[in-house]
Amino acid sequence: MKYITTNGYCPECELKGKKTELFLNSGDIFECPKSRLQLVKCAANMAVILRWRGKGELRKTVTKGTDYLKGLILTRAKDEPMTIISERTAFHDKEELAEYISEIIE
Numbered sequence: 347m348k349y350i351t352t353n354g355y356c357p358e359c360e361l362k363g364k365k366t367e368l369f370l371n372s373g374d375i376f377e378c379p380k381s382r383l384q385l386v387k388c389a390a391n392m393a394v395i396l397r398w399r400g401k402g403e404l405r406k407t408v409t410k411g412t413d414y415l416k417g418l419i420l421t422r423a424k425d426e427p428m429t430i431i432s433e434r435t436a437f438h439d440k441e442e443l444a445e446y447i448s449e450i451i452e
């Protein structure tokens with residue numbers, strides 16, 4: 347199975363054709379300054395898209411997503427241990443990704 351990997355930019359903005367850098371926020375989660383989507387590195391090879399948006403509280407010391415997230419497999423946030431990639435959590439195409447992101451609660 348082929349999975350979608352991240353290049354470190356915001357996956358939501360990228361669906362709209364825009365490259366937006368993610369930055370570490372005060373909760374140590376990568377956040378998009380535009381859409382406030384949150385992405386967190388999990389295990390060695392996963393980047394989990396959280397189901398709620400950030401508050402825009404970015405750290406003063408700039409840490410870019412493109413320096414830490416490149417190549418990680420994008421996955422859904424699930425109520426189960428996130429240690430291995432599974433068919434249910436990883437995204438296989440942009441349609442799945444867009445559907446999940448549209449369900450993110452503010």
Ligand SMILES: [Zn+2]
Nearest residue numbers: 356359378381
């Ligand atoms: Zn964004």
